[in-house]
């Protein structure tokens with residue numbers, strides 16, 4: 001049959017390609033590649049190898065240098081690799097050149113994330129948002145291959161290479177599609193706004209955090225609701241809001257899409273309305289996977305994303321999750337190391353000393369310290385609640 005499908009097939013063989021900064025430590029590089037592999041595996045791909053090149057800036061023509069490209073090409077042919085995934089966004093011309101040189105599906109980080117979102121989106125709103133972000137991303141990147149792919153996807157199915165004319169027709173089609181999606185989204189957003197307003201004044205708490213840290217698991221514990229939690233990146237793409245009542249005080253708890261490094265900007269842009277739950281909330285629960293070696297980087301990414309969406313100044317509780325998985329290095333080894341990683345106790349002391357935010361250390365899966373977490377949360381919820389309703393308990397009693 002020949003031809004390519006738009007999206008990689010389950011179990012397609014994939015290789016990863018990333019640039020390494022001269023001053024990046026080895027562990028960071030491994031972590032970043034692991035994350036890219038996790039993204040690819042979330043989409044069902046079979047990652048067989050990764051290539052890195054020490055370079056501060058990508059090559060204008062082909063992202064990696066000539067020699068590295070040859071090396072990748074040799075491997076791709078020998079091992080019958082079907083997809084090559086680049087860790088950074090490719091420019092339209094890099095994409096074209098790489099397609100020409102490697103003759104397999106070329107993906108980049110953004111497109112991978114967009115496709116995961118596309119697969120995961122449940123509600124009409126999330127679906128429309130992802131389609132919009134994806135179309136906006138693809139518009140300047142239409143190549144002969146993509147045009148061919150998108151046509152197959154849309155069922156128009158032209159066989160053989162598409163010409164410049166067809167690319168132009170497809171551009172027009174995608175532009176129209178973008179306009180339609182935008183209108184659709186506006187309509188959905190209006191409905192949602194009405195819904196959000198009709199909830200009245202009630203304290204609103206939002207779970208935020210890097211992807212896969214345990215937000216949905218915590219949501220499930222707090223609400224006993226059936227929320228999907230999975231060891232996959234971006235298990236949650238839609239927002240869920242539930243009412244919780246603790247100590248007679250009601251509040252709304254929302255679970256939403258997780259953040260990640262280099263989240264495509266189009267995606268943030270089109271997810272702004274989903275993130276409205278975060279923007280309009282009174283209190284943030286910033287969940288952190290403390291067992292992840294890069295958790296502090298992840299926290300920085302989350303904080304930056306919160307700044308980007310204008311939600312950085314809210315009262316926040318840092319919830320350090322997965323303490324059951326936290327790896328401690330034994331004393332003897334620790335003494336021999338120049339710069340040993342902190343123990344859990346040291347971490348606790350550091351974050352308590354920082355003191356701007358409340359912090360708790362829990363295991364959502366083992367339900368460790370959940371009581372303490374509830375107390376810290378309720379203290380903040382009550383404070384907010386009584387600012388909104390100074391007479392609440394009095395009214396309730398009499």
Ligand SMILES: Nc1nc2c(ncn2[C@@H]2O[C@H](COP(=O)(O)OP(=O)(O)OP(=O)(O)O)[C@@H](O)[C@H]2O)c(=O)[nH]1
Nearest residue numbers: 212213214215216217229230234235236258364365
């Ligand atoms: N060991 C351990 N695993 C946990 C804990 N909490 C959650 N997990 C696991 O971590 C994985 C991700 O959990 P989720 O609740 O889906 O994470 P999330 O933050 O909602 O992830 P996204 O929706 O993908 O952003 C699942 O496999 C959970 O079972 C914990 O306290 N300890």
Ligand SMILES: [Mg+2]
Nearest residue numbers: 215216235236
């Ligand atoms: Mg989730």
